[in-house]
Amino acid sequence: MTKNKIKVFRKEKRMKQITLAKKVGVFQSEISEIETGKRKPSVYLALKISGILEKSIDELF
Numbered sequence: 741m742t743k744n745k746i747k748v749f750r751k752e753k754r755m756k757q758i759t760l761a762k763k764v765g766v767f768q769s770e771i772s773e774i775e776t777g778k779r780k781p782s783v784y785l786a787l788k789i790s791g792i793l794e795k796s797i798d799e800l801f
Contacts, residue, residue, distance in 0.1 A: 764788040
């Protein structure tokens, strides 16, 4: 799977995985799997993540 830039943008905001997970309503392990490319987020989850990180879907993926 293709690597994404969620981790980069999350760290720019000084946000931990657990914080992002709570804000989007998933477990921290799911954020970890998405960041490492082990799992693809649903469109809905990708949109929530992009909103919290204030980045477009294109910038994240």
